[in-house]
Amino acid sequence: MTGDDERSTRRPTPDGTSTPVTPAPTTVSPGTATVGSAAPGTASDGTASDGTAIDGTTVDGMASDATASDAPATAAGSARQTSATAATDAARQPSAGRLKLTRWLVGHTKNLLAPLVGSVAARIVNQLLGVALFVVAAGSIARAASTGAVALLPLAGTLVGLALVKALLRYLEHYLGHWVAFTALQRLRELFFSRLAPQAPAATAGRAGAELTERATRDIDRIEVFFAHTLPPAVSAVVVPAVALSWLAAVTDARLALAIAPFVAVIVVLLPLLAARSTWRSAERVGRARGAIATEVGDDVQGVREILAFGAERQRLRRLDAADAALTRARSGEGCVRGVRAGLVVLLQTGALVAVVIVGTSIGADAPTIATALAVGVGLWAPTRGVDEFLAGLDGAFAATARVRRVVDAEAPVRDPVVPRTAGAEASATLRGVTVRYPGDARPALDDVDATFPAGSWTAVVGVSGSGKSTLGALLPRGRDADTGTVTLGGTDVRDLALDELRGRVALVSQRPTLLRGTLADNLRLAAPDASDEGLHAALRIAALDEWIDALPDGLETATGERGAAVSGGQLQRLALARALVAHPTVLVLDEALSQLDAETAASVRARLREHRPELTVVEITHRADLVPDDGRVVVIDAGRVVETGTAGELRERAGAFRHLEARAGT
Numbered sequence: 098m099t100g101d102d103e104r105s106t107r108r109p110t111p112d113g114t115s116t117p118v119t120p121a122p123t124t125v126s127p128g129t130a131t132v133g134s135a136a137p138g139t140a141s142d143g144t145a146s147d148g149t150a151i152d153g154t155t156v157d158g159m160a161s162d163a164t165a166s167d168a169p170a171t172a173a174g175s176a177r178q179t180s181a182t183a184a185t186d187a188a189r190q191p192s193a194g195r196l197k198l199t200r201w202l203v204g205h206t207k208n209l210l211a212p213l214v215g216s217v218a219a220r221i222v223n224q225l226l227g228v229a230l231f232v233v234a235a236g237s238i239a240r241a242a243s244t245g246a247v248a249l250l251p252l253a254g255t256l257v258g259l260a261l262v263k264a265l266l267r268y269l270e271h272y273l274g275h276w277v278a279f280t281a282l283q284r285l286r287e288l289f290f291s292r293l294a295p296q297a298p299a300a301t302a303g304r305a306g307a308e309l310t311e312r313a314t315r316d317i318d319r320i321e322v323f324f325a326h327t328l329p330p331a332v333s334a335v336v337v338p339a340v341a342l343s344w345l346a347a348v349t350d351a352r353l354a355l356a357i358a359p360f361v362a363v364i365v366v367l368l369p370l371l372a373a374r375s376t377w378r379s380a381e382r383v384g385r386a387r388g389a390i391a392t393e394v395g396d397d398v399q400g401v402r403e404i405l406a407f408g409a410e411r412q413r414l415r416r417l418d419a420a421d422a423a424l425t426r427a428r429s430g431e432g433c434v435r436g437v438r439a440g441l442v443v444l445l446q447t448g449a450l451v452a453v454v455i456v457g458t459s460i461g462a463d464a465p466t467i468a469t470a471l472a473v474g475v476g477l478w479a480p481t482r483g484v485d486e487f488l489a490g491l492d493g494a495f496a497a498t499a500r501v502r503r504v505v506d507a508e509a510p511v512r513d514p515v516v517p518r519t520a521g522a523e524a525s526a527t528l529r530g531v532t533v534r535y536p537g538d539a540r541p542a543l544d545d546v547d548a549t550f551p552a553g554s555w556t557a558v559v560g561v562s563g564s565g566k567s568t569l570g571a572l573l574p575r576g577r578d579a580d581t582g583t584v585t586l587g588g589t590d591v592r593d594l595a596l597d598e599l600r601g602r603v604a605l606v607s608q609r610p611t612l613l614r615g616t617l618a619d620n621l622r623l624a625a626p627d628a629s630d631e632g633l634h635a636a637l638r639i640a641a642l643d644e645w646i647d648a649l650p651d652g653l654e655t656a657t658g659e660r661g662a663a664v665s666g667g668q669l670q671r672l673a674l675a676r677a678l679v680a681h682p683t684v685l686v687l688d689e690a691l692s693q694l695d696a697e698t699a700a701s702v703r704a705r706l707r708e709h710r711p712e713l714t715v716v717e718i719t720h721r722a723d724l725v726p727d728d729g730r731v732v733v734i735d736a737g738r739v740v741e742t743g744t745a746g747e748l749r750e751r752a753g754a755f756r757h758l759e760a761r762a763g764t
């Protein structure tokens with residue numbers, strides 16, 4: 098796709114700007130590249146791969162939204178996630194993975210130990226009382242049967258008392274358990290976003306967004322099972338039978354306790370172990386299938402206009418159907434395992450009672466003794482079933498944890514320097530011997546590039562689509578770093594500057610910016626929260642939006658929808674420019690940022706920018722070579738190399754690359 102194609106998707110509107118026929122957010126822009134799963138770094142993620150995850154997403158280089166404030170924190174290359182070792186291990190070896198994930202999750206329960214222990218204790222006592230309830234009732238019945246007399250009132254009083262205490266303990270168990278769970282989830286969510294932010298925009302662009310939303314919301318919610326519904330049942334499933342059977346052995350006959358013990362052991366230990374691998378696998382499959390559906394739906398929502406325009410509803414529905422069918426298969430596999438296990442549990446529980454009767458009669462125990470043993474056997478149903486109930490949910494929680502970790506543990510592509518330096522006040526920028534190669538690409542996107550952008554200059558960087566222009570622009574605010582060579586701002590290597598400072602000084606305005614939900618003023622103040630209304634108006638004047646804003650009934654307080662649906666493509670681009678200007682950067686990188694403006698409006702914006710911000714160093718990336726004035730500085734890049742530099746006037750004299758581009762742009 099050439100730059101020309103972009104223009105063909107625009108049509109002029111009465112307001113003098115142009116509207117994209119194709120909605121901006123989904124327009125495929127030049128330089129769009131698929132980050133393939135073949136990328137190094139994902140290989141280790143192979144078995145754990147999420148299929149649709151961040152790794153396999155389509156990202157648009159640095160051309161995704163970025164302004165002064167949300168300057169690209171990363172390059173698309175970062176979408177290649179360095180997988181969490183635990184997550185990878187987890188997929189290969191469920192048990193080792195579970196252990197690591199458990200350790201990681203428990204790491205988020207600092208200072209939560211007391212309530213967690215409280216929750217466990219409440220459950221244990223509650224379930225022991227449950228056993229006692231059965232024993233008291235059965236004992237009374239047995240006594241009544243043998244003696245014919247029973248004191249009804251004390252019995253009823255005891256049973257009601259036990260039940261009330263049990264209710265209280267159950268409340269306590271759940272209250273404390275959930276308090277721990279939600280506190281831990283809150284910590285996880287904060288961690289998730291704090292780690293994700295530096296990976297943006299590449300990791301969050303397009304399709305990956307929907308899948309990430311699924312991770313940030315439902316996956317994290319699923320981890321609740323681990324905190325609130327795992328430890329208490331797991332501990333009580335062991336402790337309650339141990340205590341109850343010891344008591345039974347002490348007050349009746351050890352052989353009766355031994356009759357029950359093997360059944361309990363099989364339910365609590367052996368069954369879960371046997372089912373471990375398959376529950377893990379199906380939990381993973383279900384998680385993946387859910388992610389795939391989220392991706393499909395995310396695509397459908399974002400691309401709804403294309404889908405309707407091209408009549409692709411059926412095709413899209415079929416895809417969704419297929420994704421849905423995959424989820425159904427995964428879930429029915431999970432259901433099968435659960436069903437079989439639940440059946441076996443009932444069989445074993447009944448088996449324990451039969452064993453008690455056989456052993457009891459063979460050792461000549463009396464009826465009340467056998468009744469007591471039976472009561473204990475029945476009383477242990479609830480605590481032992483607890484294991485079975487949380488197991489499936491627990492593996493779901495582990496699978497969710499693994500997916501969350503893949504985001505949390507991914508490397509941020511650029512980091513703050515350990516000891517930041519302060520840049521000179523001078524607003525020049527240079528590239529020296531800069532080479533950038535995207536992982537998996539055959540040739541470098543930038544190859545030994547030298548370029549100078551003197552303070553206060555305006556330089557047009559021109560080249561065909563895919564020549565490396567956006568990559569060059571992204572280097573200045575450190576959207577990504579050069580593999581070799583240096584990029585400097587005011588003579589200082591950008592890698593030595595604090596990221597906040599650098600991005601405060603270098604603003605990048607992309608071709609397809611995003612407006613956040615809020616008001617126009619909120620959006621304009623994104624990079625400079627303290628900017629005055631006058632500051633906003635000044636920036637809007639430069640972007641030639643002052644009249645438009647003044648004509649709006651709510652002016653700066655006009656609400657903006659998600660993705661800025663309410664404004665045209667040209668207005669959106671100019672708002673993004675104004676937003677960048679509000680923060681008073683010293684270097685402004687315009688990456689095809691005026692591409693949707695008609696030539697006249699674009700020229701007026703350029704003139705106003707030059708007039709009102711003469712000190713600003715502007716790097717304007719554009720494919721419109723024909724619009725560069727004769728005295729404009731030009732850097733022509735082709736296939737990642739600088740092939741011509743000079744003023745447009747000089748280059749127009751030669752029959753070189755610039756002339757060639759100009760001829761293409763004009764057509």
Ligand SMILES: Nc1ncnc2c1ncn2[C@@H]1O[C@H](COP(=O)(O)OP(=O)(O)O)[C@@H](O)[C@H]1O
Binds near residue numbers: 156159536
């Ligand atoms: N995230 C990425 N992953 C892999 N290759 C990329 C990525 N971004 C850009 N490229 C490749 O780098 C080259 C230069 O891209 P780009 O800088 O976007 O060019 P331009 O802005 O001039 O269209 C192209 O060949 C493109 O395919």
Ligand SMILES: [Mg+2]
Binds near residue numbers: 128160563567
């Ligand atoms: Mg580009």
